[in-house]
Amino acid sequence: MKLRIRHVSTFAFDAPVKRLVQSHRLSPTDTASQRIMAWNVDTGPASIGAAFRDGAGDWTQTVSLRGPLETFTVTVEGEVETQDQSGVLRGHREHVPPSAYLTSTRRTALTAELRGLAAEASEGTAPGRSLDRAHALCRAVHDAVAYVPGSTEAATTASEALEGGRGVCQDHAQVLIALAHACEIPARYVAGYLMSTEDSVGAEASHAWAELHVDGLGWVGFDAANACCPDARYVRLCSGYDAADGAPIRGVIDGAAEESLDVSVAVLRDGQSQSQSQG
Structure with missing residues (x-):
């Protein structure tokens, strides 16, 4: 599948700022599931700084702009050819060991409720069958947290989203990460894009899902918001x-x-001409 992407981010300030410095991971990497045919990140008059590929295999670019500054716009446009790899991340070069992603943060910290949901979801899965357990955890998050736009804040934690029973794609991803940690499965947050269809949710802005490290397969994506693994509709950023x-x-x-x-x-x-999502 060939996808065309246009992603515009406009930052506005209620008072002029003297300077702005940003770190961008806005350029996807070639993998078995995606081939970048054309890609451009336009930052207008901003000065381009250091650029490097980090340990997780993501391309990082720094930009800065002197003020006085009231608005700043970043425009991303590109074309990507995608293939369905059943969520398995192949051909992505990185140096960070999977065990590093057993580390919890404030947003993914475990609570008794999260541990309980992980144990309930894992019940009946055979020991050593981490793929089956990962799918069970994904289904559990989908069932426990309803997709409701605007129901949470940017800083909402996995525990808060589970307690409220609703959230958006970033909440589904963070709850799934927490459940995976409860089962000693390395897990990380992934940002990217999703081509929306009639039965998909979460494409109002850039999309998010989780990757869990599965024995014998490596990193596998799980989109709990849509109860599926990423397919050819998805483009992975970072x-x-x-x-x-x-x-x-x-x-x-x-x-x-x-x-x-x-x-x-x-x-x-x-071949499509109509915008898929705005937020």
Whole structure:
């Protein structure tokens, strides 16, 4: 499948800021499931700084811009050819050992409720069958947390999302990561894009899912929001320990200003002309 992507992020400040510095992981990597045919990240007048591939295999680019600055826009456009690999991440070169992703953060910290759901979901799965257990955990998150846009905040934790019983794709991913940790399965947060269809959810902006490290297969993606493994509709951008660490754009500003973000995303199959999502 050939997908065309346009992703526009506009940062606005309620007072001019003196300087802005951002770290971008906005360029996907070639893997067995995706081949980058064309890709461009436009940061306008910003100065381009260091660029490198980090230990997780994700391309990182720094940008900076001097003010006074009231708005800043990042426009990403590209074309990607995708193939369904049943969620298995093949051909992605990285150096971070899977065991590093047994580390919990504030957003994925385990509670008694999370441990209980993990134990309930794992009941009946055979020892050593980590793939079966991973699928069971994904289904459990899908059933326990309803997809409700606007029901959580950017800083909502896995525990809070489970307690509330609703959330968005980043909440589903973080709850799944927590359940995997309860079962001693390495897990990480993944940011990317999803071409929306009639029966899919979570494509209002950049999408998120989790990857669990499965014996014999390596990293396998699980999208608990849609109760499936990523297929040819998905484009993988970058990963991290949680939604904050795995964000495609992170940054700091010099100035006492409140920041707001407007994001629009369109993921189109080759030949389509209608926008798929905006947020």
